[in-house]
Amino acid sequence: MATDLHGPVSTAPRTTAVQVEGLTRSFDGRPVIDRLDLTLRAGEFTALLGRSGCGKSTLLRVLAGLDRDIAGTVLVPKRRAVAFQAPRLMPWKRVWRNVLLGLPGKADRAVAERALEEVGLGHRAGAWPKTLSGGEAQRASLARALVREPDLLLLDEPFGALDALTRLKAQRLVAELWQRRGCAVLLVTHDVDEALLLADRALVMRDGVVAYDTPVALERPRTPGDPELAELRSRLLTELGVDEPAPRPAPAAA
Numbered sequence: 001m002a003t004d005l006h007g008p009v010s011t012a013p014r015t016t017a018v019q020v021e022g023l024t025r026s027f028d029g030r031p032v033i034d035r036l037d038l039t040l041r042a043g044e045f046t047a048l049l050g051r052s053g054c055g056k057s058t059l060l061r062v063l064a065g066l067d068r069d070i071a072g073t074v075l076v077p078k079r080r081a082v083a084f085q086a087p088r089l090m091p092w093k094r095v096w097r098n099v100l101l102g103l104p105g106k107a108d109r110a111v112a113e114r115a116l117e118e119v120g121l122g123h124r125a126g127a128w129p130k131t132l133s134g135g136e137a138q139r140a141s142l143a144r145a146l147v148r149e150p151d152l153l154l155l156d157e158p159f160g161a162l163d164a165l166t167r168l169k170a171q172r173l174v175a176e177l178w179q180r181r182g183c184a185v186l187l188v189t190h191d192v193d194e195a196l197l198l199a200d201r202a203l204v205m206r207d208g209v210v211a212y213d214t215p216v217a218l219e220r221p222r223t224p225g226d227p228e229l230a231e232l233r234s235r236l237l238t239e240l241g242v243d244e245p246a247p248r249p250a251p252a253a254a
Helices: 056-064 095-100 109-118 134-146 164-181 192-198 227-239
Strands: 002-004 016-027 030-041 045-049 071-076 080-084 152-156 184-188 201-206 209-215
Touching (some): 016 056, 030 056, 030 184, 030 209, 056 071, 056 184, 080 134, 109 134, 134 164, 152 164, 164 192, 192 227, 209 227
Parallel strands (some): 002 071, 045 201
Antiparallel strands (some): 016 030
């Protein structure tokens, strides 16, 4: 069973956000996660990559406490939150009520509005979800996660359904929120460029385990033209089993 790492407030510094040892999760007798070991440091932004079906989203659901049919040890902070690719807003509740949905204890509209302001959506607090754009709905989903003051923020391909321009804005917003909040982040993504733009560390999952682990020790903000970033990109694509297209030959001189 999952074990809670978060306890009474202590002056001792916490250096670990997640500790996983020997985690196994099987479906119909087939292990999707197979004796996985993983440590995520407090305050670290980690991107988790891998082919479809490799177990990325299953791992995230385990860390979120949404899947407890597991073997092994999972230590996570008590305060954690998750945002999925689909915003999952309740259409019959105003945006601010969606932000507070499932929050334990009593919280008023002002709490929701502060979180919405943080993601640039304060002016839409009283709107109905169906009136939001895709980017606005995803920001509302992020506000719902942030209002929980998480020590661990879990993001399951939250930008996958957005158009290219909205996706870039959402990525920039997440980077700003992480730097401001200082919580650990685990981002599940298929996008190598997204991982390198945002993360301190990139993991590649394969055959139910973390098969590759590399730091992304590049200064921020990052640009696609950075040679070090290009080298990391090539390495990650190789680990993912993707061959980059060969460069086009230069046109012959007339």
